[in-house]
Amino acid sequence: MRRASLFAAGIFVGCMLGESQAQVLKPGQGEVILGARQGNVVELPGFLTEKIPFIDYEKVVLPGPQYIISDDPEYIRDPEAMALKEAVNPGSVRLYVYNVNGIKEPKEIDRKITAVIKNTGKSDMHIRMMKYSSQKPSSNYFQIGKQGLADYFASQGEEKIRTVKPGQVIAIDEQLEKNIVKYNELVHGFYEFVVDQPGEIAVVQTAPSTPGPEAFKKMKAVVSSRHSNAGRGLFGVSNYKVTANAVFDTKNGAAQIMLADGKQDPWIIGRDASTGQQARLAGNYGVMYDIELKWKSSDGKGLALLTWNSRSSDNKWCNGMAASMIVSQGLFKEGIVKLPSDRLTTKGAPEAIVVQVFPPAKDGGENTIRMTYSPPGASCLPTPLIFVPVDLK
Structure with missing residues (x-):
């Protein structure tokens, strides 16, 4: 888990990036996403970027177990x-x-x-x-x-x-x-x-x-301790509830929820009994995120959920990403998805992983997407959750 320590911790909650701009798929890329199986890797040249707008969210600590990690x-x-x-x-x-x-x-x-x-x-x-x-x-x-x-x-x-x-x-x-x-x-x-x-x-x-x-x-x-790994000790946070602050509308283009980056989502703090000193869990590995996003489709489009290895070019430790998560039903059934499911890892842009595709509500109303995420051990972080409007017609 040493890879997570490469990113500095921040102290602010997720917000919209000032330099972000609407990001839309290139011609034919919607068909590429819809033609893939759940968990498969697809190539989307020119689409993936860290500047996709952030979805503003509220993060609340949920009651949970005493949390201990041994990785340092x-x-x-x-x-x-x-x-x-x-x-x-x-x-x-x-x-x-x-x-x-x-x-x-x-x-x-x-x-x-x-x-x-x-x-x-x-x-x-x-x-x-x-x-x-x-x-x-x-x-x-x-x-x-x-x-x-x-x-x-x-x-x-x-x-x-x-x-x-x-x-x-x-x-x-x-x-x-x-x-x-x-x-x-x-x-x-x-x-x-x-x-x-x-x-x-x-x-x-x-x-x-x-x-x-x-x-x-x-x-x-x-x-x-070697102070170069994720961390060790007893931590007071084990579960988070993450709720988007506004209803996502497909007419506004792609946006992303950013977790486990040390900035929008700071690392949790605990204590290492062997030293008596504060411990920081760089990566938030083992922490469970219960995520909820309400969305609607003013333009009749569906919504694809993608992820990718966004830090693949940063250093030698970020050459691969592999994860698993739980996602609610869409075109694919609800349940556990290995990311990716068709190979061991995804490398980086233009590779993206298709997590789920959600059809719009038949009456034009709101739908709710639910996910359970935990930062994947051995992988470079973060693993952005990108919501991309796609034409299902």
Whole structure:
């Protein structure tokens, strides 16, 4: 997730750019969009630009779980190391594990990267997994990031309730205990669970033969931050409600919702227990955005939702983008969409991804588009959501 740290944080809410101007499709490009399958890449030469007008929106913090992310250091260089340790209160918890086996000196060795929880309360802790995504370790970071989000969105959790005795330590995800992580492979785990006792959560790297709970008991200190990755710590924001401030009208041309750019949508702030200092989550990875846009069609046109890798020319880390999101029904059914669905990544302009196409209301009234978005791990940010009028006739 180091790519997100390349963009400076801002302090203002989304607004219309002064230099923006109406952006319309070139002749024949509407047909290209309508001829594509959902999630497919299309080429739109001369259309994609960062100067497409912004849609002004209101962003409200929603009640949500305590949020912990482990991504600093992203590459764990010590054979036996604790990358994160945070205390949680009884209630819901979201945990995002994004760490890589970085051992190459004096030689590359296999490791285990796992997450554990200790019951620090005085009574039995009961833990139930509500949603989760656990990927096989891989050096294909784009695939893990895209599939990890898709699996999280699709997860129905577990009915099983585990009991943890006071002072006991257990693995949060038993699959991580079984995985062997080779050098440069990423461990990507995304979990949401509830506990009824205070606890302590840690992410550790250890030998494949050593149980995570045993390794945790032997470790005292958390490894130092490298300050070049997304971040680590406990954060107070886990869910946002994003609502467009005005009804979008297709007669006004294309416009975009910009999220996870560090400017219109600033990075969330938390605290790293290992240092006692403020932490900034560059990228807002793991934060869930519930987005709503009301729209109408004064000119009878439909509305296509596109996204693209808008920072592909900025630096070497932005050569690909892969994501997943949930979008409401249009010409394609409602549900999870892998972006892109016909290849691993999209590179940059003139490539765009067709997320959904919405027909206008039959009576000329308003329709509502709903989306669930979370910044995709391993990809360069932001991932603009562009709404483009298209002629469906």
